[in-house]
Amino acid sequence: MAQLYTRLLYIFKFTFIILHSLSAQVEKAPARHEGDGPFGKLIIRGVTLVNSTGAPPYGPVDIVVERNRITQIKQVGYPGVPIDPKSRPQAAPGDKELNCDGMYLMPGFVDMHGHIGGQAQGANAEYVFKLWLAHGITTIRDPSCGNGLDWVLEHRAKSDRNEITAPRIKAYTVFGQGAKEPINTPEQARAWVQQNAKRGADGIKFFGAEPTVFRAALDENKKLGLRSACHHAQLEVARMNGLATARAGLTSLEHWYGLPEALFDDKTVQNYPADYNYNNEQNRFEEAGNLWQQAAKPGTERWNKVMDELIALDFTLDPTFNIYEANRELMLARRAEWHDDYTMPSLWRFYGPSRISHGSYWHSWGTEQEVAWKKNYQLWMAFINDYKNRGGRVTAGSDSGFIYQLYGFAYIRELELLREAGFHPLEVIRAATLKGAEALGMASQIGSVEVGKLADFVIIDQNPLANLKVLYGTGAIHLNDKNEVERVGGVTYTVKDGVVYDAKKLLADVRKMVADAKQKENFEITQPGMPAKAGKVSGGKN
Numbered sequence: 430m431a432q433l434y435t436r437l438l439y440i441f442k443f444t445f446i447i448l449h450s451l452s453a454q455v456e457k458a459p460a461r462h463e464g465d466g467p468f469g470k471l472i473i474r475g476v477t478l479v480n481s482t483g484a485p486p487y488g489p490v491d492i493v494v495e496r497n498r499i500t501q502i503k504q505v506g507y508p509g510v511p512i513d514p515k516s517r518p519q520a521a522p523g524d525k526e527l528n529c530d531g532m533y534l535m536p537g538f539v540d541m542h543g544h545i546g547g548q549a550q551g552a553n554a555e556y557v558f559k560l561w562l563a564h565g566i567t568t569i570r571d572p573s574c575g576n577g578l579d580w581v582l583e584h585r586a587k588s589d590r591n592e593i594t595a596p597r598i599k600a601y602t603v604f605g606q607g608a609k610e611p612i613n614t615p616e617q618a619r620a621w622v623q624q625n626a627k628r629g630a631d632g633i634k635f636f637g638a639e640p641t642v643f644r645a646a647l648d649e650n651k652k653l654g655l656r657s658a659c660h661h662a663q664l665e666v667a668r669m670n671g672l673a674t675a676r677a678g679l680t681s682l683e684h685w686y687g688l689p690e691a692l693f694d695d696k697t698v699q700n701y702p703a704d705y706n707y708n709n710e711q712n713r714f715e716e717a718g719n720l721w722q723q724a725a726k727p728g729t730e731r732w733n734k735v736m737d738e739l740i741a742l743d744f745t746l747d748p749t750f751n752i753y754e755a756n757r758e759l760m761l762a763r764r765a766e767w768h769d770d771y772t773m774p775s776l777w778r779f780y781g782p783s784r785i786s787h788g789s790y791w792h793s794w795g796t797e798q799e800v801a802w803k804k805n806y807q808l809w810m811a812f813i814n815d816y817k818n819r820g821g822r823v824t825a826g827s828d829s830g831f832i833y834q835l836y837g838f839a840y841i842r843e844l845e846l847l848r849e850a851g852f853h854p855l856e857v858i859r860a861a862t863l864k865g866a867e868a869l870g871m872a873s874q875i876g877s878v879e880v881g882k883l884a885d886f887v888i889i890d891q892n893p894l895a896n897l898k899v900l901y902g903t904g905a906i907h908l909n910d911k912n913e914v915e916r917v918g919g920v921t922y923t924v925k926d927g928v929v930y931d932a933k934k935l936l937a938d939v940r941k942m943v944a945d946a947k948q949k950e951n952f953e954i955t956q957p958g959m960p961a962k963a964g965k966v967s968g969g970k971n
Contacts, residue, residue, distance in 0.1 A: 456553035467927030475530035494884040497927030537567025537885030539865025542826030551775025558595040560837035563935040565887030567925040568597040601632040615645030622649040632656040637665025647678035661687030681745035692724035710790030718801040721808035750846035752828040757802035762833040788831035810850035825861040854894040886924040
């Protein structure tokens with residue numbers, strides 16, 4: 430038992446759950462002071478609708494919401510032609526009308542890999558929730574419940590009642606969380622899964638386990654009608670890769686670990702160098718950058734066989750491309766423009782080079798590592814795009830709070846990376862909405878703009894299909910007719926469960942939080958190894 434316990438600790442050591450379990454929970458979200466509604470009747474006027482069913486955009490459209498449900502979607506005219514008021518849904522005294530003429534409306538986004546802050550990062554719930562909502566994210570899956578299941582369930586309930594400013598929350602507890610002793614038998618695994626369900630969790634997040642234990646847990650979870658996710662940690666992936674866990678009942682694979690291993694056709698174990706040490710995170714991640722090149726090539730028999738079986742199993746891939754982007758372009762991620770105004774000092778320090786903090790493995794990261802990771806991405810993206818084209822489900826998740834990826838902003842970057850992988854912009858939006866809803870078992874409630882569904886919307890005054898960058902809170906650069914540089918875009922309104930939030934006001938709140946924290950610490954962001962200005966505290970590691 431002691432040996433197994435040590436193994437489990439190794440599996441969890443560099444994961445979000447351990448960072449939390451060794452420290453206090455993050456500060457709880459305050460009572461809601463933002464947003465208007467829900468209303469008896471809300472009429473959103475004049476939008477171009479991207480409904481996320483696969484249909485092309487159309488408009489102008491008026492959308493009627495009663496309390497938190499869509500009750501009418503009405504085409505009210507033609508582009509460039511004045512709208513006849515008689516053709517529009519009529520407002521009665523007391524009804525709320527939102528003039529969105531010429532704007533684009535999409536379903537609320539689903540972040541399938543959304544950790545709710547972290548004590549180590551200094552990212553509390555209000556900070557994280559507002560960044561998410563400001564970027565149109567109306568539903569998140571918390572894969573680990575790092576603040577504790579009870580904490581997450583409390584926030585889930587408050588969000589459902591709109592008592593806090595927060596997305597809708599799905600709680601996926603990390604396997605074994607709260608157990609009084611290590612789980613080392615199938616019977617213990619089944620008992621824990623039953624208890625997890627009784628406590629109210631929506632699913633389970635795995636990192637790996639001894640195969641009989643893993644299979645028992647997945648089987649019991651499936652019997653109870655719950656879903657599951659797995660980050661296939663290298664310490665266990667050789668015993669159960671992504672195909673093996675899918676066969677056992679896993680419903681979604683996080684990142685990409687487990688996929689190349691399922692595609693091995695000339696080996697059974699990753700080609701680790703003799704001096705490899707998993708606890709050295711630079712070792713771990715630089716060798717991971719060589720992994721896809723060790724797998725079967727696109728279009729080969731093995732590639733096709735694995736893909737076809739995963740699709741037949743209705744398996745979900747949640748790639749989280751963005752979280753590893755610093756591996757292929759460290760300076761790009763590190764110098765992202767939103768860090769200056771939106772990244773907390775504590776979070777910036779957490780990102781910096783360290784042998785201890787998870788995802789801060791920049792011991793000696795250079796051109797060779799980045800080139801390998803660029804090749805890794807080419808093959809990884811080819812698999813994900815091929816999977817989507819053949820009918821497999823691909824979702825959008827961010828895994829923010831690590832590796833220079835910031836809540837909200839990183840999610841939009843994930844959409845850009847899906848586009849880079851080969852997704853049409855409409856397919857990107859569908860991955861971010863309907864496919865996430867399907868993976869959560871919520872497609873009857875959210876994920877598309879249809880009568881009867883919940884009123885979750887992203888509304889923006891630019892066309893995101895032409896340029897996904899307009900969804901960033903910092904907007905997109907535009908040169909106007911006067912040869913002046915301006916910023917355009919940024920989400921205008923996020924509607925969650927019938928409550929209308931001013932997205933730019935939420936961002937202003939976050940900017941103030943960050944500015945206050947910097948003033949309190951006399952802090953400025955500096956790049957790793959660079960000195961601070963006179964009288965300022967450096968942004969490097971303490």
